[in-house]
Amino acid sequence: MDLEGPRKGVLVGRRSPYPEEFRNDAVALYRAAAGRRTYSAVAADVGVTGETLRSWVRQADEQAGRASSGEAASESRDEEIVRLRAELGRLRKAEKKWELEREILRRAAQYFAKEMRA
Numbered sequence: 696m697d698l699e700g701p702r703k704g705v706l707v708g709r710r711s712p713y714p715e716e717f718r719n720d721a722v723a724l725y726r727a728a729a730g731r732r733t734y735s736a737v738a739a740d741v742g743v744t745g746e747t748l749r750s751w752v753r754q755a756d757e758q759a760g761r762a763s764s765g766e767a768a769s770e771s772r773d774e775e776i777v778r779l780r781a782e783l784g785r786l787r788k789a790e791k792k793w794e795l796e797r798e799i800l801r802r803a804a805q806y807f808a809k810e811m812r813a
Contacts, residue, residue: 717741720741722751723786725737740793
């Protein structure tokens with residue numbers, strides 16, 4: 696009995712509720728940690744599970760492998776450095792924004808907790 700049949704290689708499931716840019720940013724954040732943080736720690740920061748982040752990293756690695764072996768237009772080392780520096784700048788800016796939002800939410804929670812006790 697041929698279980699693979701005509702559907703071999705077809706992925707069945709629902710579409711991710713997370714936009715591609717969000718997934719790419721989460722993968723970049725994990726990679727920026729350079730092994731100093733676990734999947735779970737980074738995933739908690741962005742609001743997903745560790746296994747979800749792990750699968751996004753795996754998919755990105757697979758896509759990068761296909762892109763580097765299948766495309767003739769690869770970027771030079773200098774172009775890659777420029778691209779990565781721009782990405783790093785964008786991620787640092789986003790991190791500062793998230794830190795500010797987290798601080799605002801923390802202070803609001805403290806305020807309302809104090810109001811509830813009074």
